[in-house]
Amino acid sequence: MILGVVIGDVVWMVIGGSFAAWLVVTSLPAAGRRLPNGVAIVRHFLHSWIGRVLLLGAWAEVGWHLFCQRP
Amino acid sequence: MSNVVSRKVRLLLLGASSVAFAAWEGGKPYTTTDAHVSVAVVIAVVVLVALYSGRHRQEMKSLAWLKGMGRSIRRYLSNPDVQGTGALVWLVFFMAYFGWDLNSFLHQQRDLPTLSYLIGRVTRYYTGRSVLVAGWLLGGWYLALGLLQTRGARLGDDLPADVSGHGGDNLAQWDSGGGGDSGGGVEQGGNVGDETV
Numbered sequence: 001m002i003l004g005v006v007i008g009d010v011v012w013m014v015i016g017g018s019f020a021a022w023l024v025v026t027s028l029p030a031a032g033r034r035l036p037n038g039v040a041i042v043r044h045f046l047h048s049w050i051g052r053v054l055l056l057g058a059w060a061e062v063g064w065h066l067f068c069q070r071p
Numbered sequence: 072m073s074n075v076v077s078r079k080v081r082l083l084l085l086g087a088s089s090v091a092f093a094a095w096e097g098g099k100p101y102t103t104t105d106a107h108v109s110v111a112v113v114i115a116v117v118v119l120v121a122l123y124s125g126r127h128r129q130e131m132k133s134l135a136w137l138k139g140m141g142r143s144i145r146r147y148l149s150n151p152d153v154q155g156t157g158a159l160v161w162l163v164f165f166m167a168y169f170g171w172d173l174n175s176f177l178h179q180q181r182d183l184p185t186l187s188y189l190i191g192r193v194t195r196y197y198t199g200r201s202v203l204v205a206g207w208l209l210g211g212w213y214l215a216l217g218l219l220q221t222r223g224a225r226l227g228d229d230l231p232a233d234v235s236g237h238g239g240d241n242l243a244q245w246d247s248g249g250g251g252d253s254g255g256g257v258e259q260g261g262n263v264g265d266e267t268v
């Protein structure tokens with residue numbers, strides 16, 4: 001453990017950093033239409049009721065967990 | 072013209088009320104009844120608005136959407152392409168998040184914090200909690216009202232593809248490309264450019 005950073009923090013930083021890099025890469029104009037970006041993924045789910053309900057369910061669970069169950 | 076104005080007014084009211092709620096909610100510790108009731112009410116309101124607003128306004132029927140996903144997966148397995156691989160990367164990120172979070176939760180060790188524990192270091196402060204609540208709420212409104220077809224005539228019909236919506240939705244293009252029949256589930260045509268939010 002270095003400066004209060006534990007192994008779990010490092011893994012989260014790697015996942016988060018990779019995720020952020022992928023977000024940027026897929027948003028670049030050069031990626032164009034070849035790579036689906038984050039907005040395209042969400043829009044894809046919103047085309048039907050089942051996809052929209054799945055996302056809303058996840059949204060509700062995330063909100064309840066973060067704002068009512070955790071500090 | 073009046074539709075455009077009223078849409079902007081609706082957006083403004085929605086945004087302002089969401090920010091006001093977030094500012095109020097930011098001061099409520101997560102253990103309080105106020106926090107629990109307010110978040111539950113917001114979830115109920117957003118879901119009810121989604122159910123009411125989305126009635127007869129979804130672009131595709133759920134079964135057709137699922138079949139389209141199945142076709143896309145089969146097509147990718149037989150003929151992998153860059154777009155399919157891009158979508159696969161998103162899936163890998165989701166599984167990495169979910170898997171590691173589950174692993175951390177099951178072990179319950181100080182060395183393995185869950186993501187929500189880390190976020191809790193931010194939401195314990197007023198500003199952090201307010202900002203995250205605002206982002207969460209605005210995201211919920213987008214999920215509830217985004218990409219709905221306008222009732223009656225669809226205003227985007229006469230616009231180029233890039234403007235009317237499908238042009239920017241590259242995953243939908245990936246989903247519909249090659250198969251030739253994936254538009255079969257579209258209820259009233261292909262235009263999804265008219266978003267309520």
